[in-house]
Amino acid sequence: xxxxxxxxxxxxxxxxxxxxxxxxxxxxxxxxxxxxxxxxxxxxxxxxxxxxxxxxxxxxxxxxxxxxxxxxxxxxxxxxxxxxxxxxxxxxxxxxxxxxxxxxxxxxxxxxxxxxxxxxxxxxxxxxxxxxxxxxxxxxxxxxxxxxxxxxxxxxxxxxx
Amino acid sequence: xxxxxxxxxxxxxxxxxxxxxxxxxxxxxxxxxxxxxxxxxxxxxxxxxxxxxxxxxxxxxxxxxxxxxxxxxxxxxxxxxxxxxxxxxxxxxxxxxxxxxxxxxxxxxxxxxxxxxxxxxxxxxxxxxxxxxxxxxxxxxxxxxxxxxxxxxxxxxxxxx
DNA sequence: CTTGAACCTACAGTCGCTGTAGCTCCCATA
DNA sequence: TATGGGAGCTACAGCGACTGTAGGTTCAAG
Numbered sequence: 001x002x003x004x005x006x007x008x009x010x011x012x013x014x015x016x017x018x019x020x021x022x023x024x025x026x027x028x029x030x031x032x033x034x035x036x037x038x039x040x041x042x043x044x045x046x047x048x049x050x051x052x053x054x055x056x057x058x059x060x061x062x063x064x065x066x067x068x069x070x071x072x073x074x075x076x077x078x079x080x081x082x083x084x085x086x087x088x089x090x091x092x093x094x095x096x097x098x099x100x101x102x103x104x105x106x107x108x109x110x111x112x113x114x115x116x117x118x119x120x121x122x123x124x125x126x127x128x129x130x131x132x133x134x135x136x137x138x139x140x141x142x143x144x145x146x147x148x149x150x151x152x153x154x155x156x157x158x159x160x161x
Numbered sequence: 162x163x164x165x166x167x168x169x170x171x172x173x174x175x176x177x178x179x180x181x182x183x184x185x186x187x188x189x190x191x192x193x194x195x196x197x198x199x200x201x202x203x204x205x206x207x208x209x210x211x212x213x214x215x216x217x218x219x220x221x222x223x224x225x226x227x228x229x230x231x232x233x234x235x236x237x238x239x240x241x242x243x244x245x246x247x248x249x250x251x252x253x254x255x256x257x258x259x260x261x262x263x264x265x266x267x268x269x270x271x272x273x274x275x276x277x278x279x280x281x282x283x284x285x286x287x288x289x290x291x292x293x294x295x296x297x298x299x300x301x302x303x304x305x306x307x308x309x310x311x312x313x314x315x316x317x318x319x320x321x322x
Numbered sequence: 323c324t325t326g327a328a329c330c331t332a333c334a335g336t337c338g339c340t341g342t343a344g345c346t347c348c349c350a351t352a
Numbered sequence: 353t354a355t356g357g358g359a360g361c362t363a364c365a366g367c368g369a370c371t372g373t374a375g376g377t378t379c380a381a382g
Contacts, residue, residue, distance in 0.1 A: 026359090129245060208378080234368095327378105
């Protein structure tokens with residue numbers, strides 16, 4: 001009876017627990033808050049963040065969607081939809097479809113690239129740099145067999161740990 | 162006879178020509194210079210950059226390698242090799258091989274993702290958000306069929322124009 | 323001589339974080 | 353009750369590879 005606004009049975013997690021339970025880093029959670037993807041949580045008397053179950057679920061959703069490669073603004077749209085559960089899911093569908101299209105395009109480009117790199121290596125005679133097939137292909141546009149020359153996306157080398 | 166240092170027959174391009182001829186943007190060329198990937202070119206009396214054939218070739222190499230998805234530091238290594246044409250091309254080979262490995266890993270991850278997204282869409286009943294398979298899969302880890310759960314790389318949505 | 327395109331520098335913004343510095347807070351043990 | 357250390361806090365810089373903008377200068381054609 002002493003508490004009214006917040007549900008007494010709701011668990012209250014500090015940020016580190018949220019991080020551990022979702023596999024997100026603490027900084028990332030704060031970053032999501034800073035860009036408005038997560039609402040500002042309650043604070044302790046000592047100014048530390050305290051989260052409830054709903055926030056945990058929301059972050060879980062975000063994490064999962066990020067693992068699927070959705071960009072944050074798509075995730076934002078998806079989250080907006082989960083807040084209106086009675087709405088039609090056509091839009092959600094559309095977002096997923098768009099993402100799938102993007103993934104397929106990326107796969108296509110990478111496969112073309114894979115072929116070219118493979119050919120580069122196969123035809124390398126392992127002599128000097130001057131004769132190196134790989135380097136020659138890069139030096140001279142004519143020597144390469146690419147059908148099209150759209151650049152492959154600028155993707156950072158980043159091992160997912 | 163009036164000119165000594167620079168070869169009289171060498172063409173001299175302003176930055177815009179270099180950009181047009183290689184398909185690079187002017188700012189990108191200046192950026193490459195700022196990070197030391199391109200040497201500082203000669204300047205006109207009015208402080209404008211002037212390039213020769215060698216710079217054009219170097220930039221062409223960089224552009225081409227970028228189109229192949231090589232990161233700039235790999236390109237830097239490759240360029241260092243072209244400056245020592247008598248050296249063995251084993252290292253160059255190694256760089257290409259590493260990149261190919263990276264490309265293949267990325268393809269694998271994206272294909273797994275493609276499967277999951279496809280399944281999401283297939284099983285969506287096109288009702289309300291509350292029943293939406295796609296959103297449910299994202300909400301609930303148990304509902305998704307991923308064999309592994311390494312995150313797919315964080316790749317920005319960036320159409321290559 | 324004028325116009326306007328091309329050039330110049332310097333810096334902020336993109337995406338999605340990650341890392342650091344320099345604090346404060348909280349809780350378990352002595 | 354003191355203390356130690358892990359966890360938390362803010363604020364900001366940095367990553368990769370650019371891209372865009374503001375506000376100025378230079379150049380070449382007419």
